[in-house]
Amino acid sequence: MNDIKVAVLGGEAVGKSALIVRFLTRRFIGEYASTTECIYRKRLSIDGRQVNLELYDPCSQSCDEKSTLNDQIHWADGFVVVYDISDRSSFLTATAIIHLIRELNLGTPKRDADSVVFLVGNKQDLCHIREVGRDEGQRLAAEGRCQFYELSAAEHYQEVALMFSKMVRNASLGGKAKERRRRPSGSKSMAKLINNVFGKRRKSV
Numbered sequence: 001m002n003d004i005k006v007a008v009l010g011g012e013a014v015g016k017s018a019l020i021v022r023f024l025t026r027r028f029i030g031e032y033a034s035t036t037e038c039i040y041r042k043r044l045s046i047d048g049r050q051v052n053l054e055l056y057d058p059c060s061q062s063c064d065e066k067s068t069l070n071d072q073i074h075w076a077d078g079f080v081v082v083y084d085i086s087d088r089s090s091f092l093t094a095t096a097i098i099h100l101i102r103e104l105n106l107g108t109p110k111r112d113a114d115s116v117v118f119l120v121g122n123k124q125d126l127c128h129i130r131e132v133g134r135d136e137g138q139r140l141a142a143e144g145r146c147q148f149y150e151l152s153a154a155e156h157y158q159e160v161a162l163m164f165s166k167m168v169r170n171a172s173l174g175g176k177a178k179e180r181r182r183r184p185s186g187s188k189s190m191a192k193l194i195n196n197v198f199g200k201r202r203k204s205v
């Protein structure tokens with residue numbers, strides 16, 4: 001059975017956990033207890049093949065150091081780099097992460113359609129207060145040889161599920177064993193994932 005490791009990276013409060021939970025549970029859960037990084041596991045069937053998916057959800061604070069980000073990047077087979085379309089600074093963070101992934105020369109596709117680096121502009125439902133144009137996202141994705149998506153964890157289940165399924169497919173096709181310098185710690189079962197909900201802080205949107 002294939003093991004696929006996907007890191008969901010991005011700035012603070014861009015909706016990384018919301019996207020993961022939407023994919024895993026079909027639900028949008030607005031408030032999160034996410035003070036620690038964690039890995040969610042799911043068994044999937046992709047094109048008739050069984051895949052063990054590990055989704056890494058970092059705690060934003062732990063992304064501050066470049067070395068930590070390097071470790072996350074080396075661990076993963078694929079990357080979903082998220083920004084919030086209503087927050088320009090999150091786009092700058094996503095830009096830096098994509099440049100770092102490319103500097104490390106990982107996930108370089110033969111064709112852009114096979115990329116294992118996806119750029120996701122989340123919170124499309126907030127397009128009335130948009131700070132990042134769709135064309136800017138498309139441009140960054142083209143430069144970084146990423147696939148580009150604009151979607152809303154709050155409103156789109158199908159699009160979110162399709163995006164993750166495509167990532168798993170691409171990562172399993174390109175899948176080669178990687179040196180795993182540091183395995184991000186902290187594993188969560190689905191039960192713990194649900195228990196994390198309704199936890200903490202958050203601006204409401």
Ligand SMILES: Nc1nc2c(ncn2[C@@H]2O[C@H](COP(=O)(O)OP(=O)(O)OP(=O)(O)O)[C@@H](O)[C@H]2O)c(=O)[nH]1
Nearest residue numbers: 012013014015016017018030060123152153154205
């Ligand atoms: N309007 C809107 N809000 C969203 C969407 N996705 C997430 N949010 C909200 O954005 C806030 C942050 O979401 P999280 O999923 O916790 O973001 P995160 O990137 O995991 O956050 P950290 O790990 O703490 O940095 C929460 O208040 C969510 O309800 C979306 O698609 N639309």
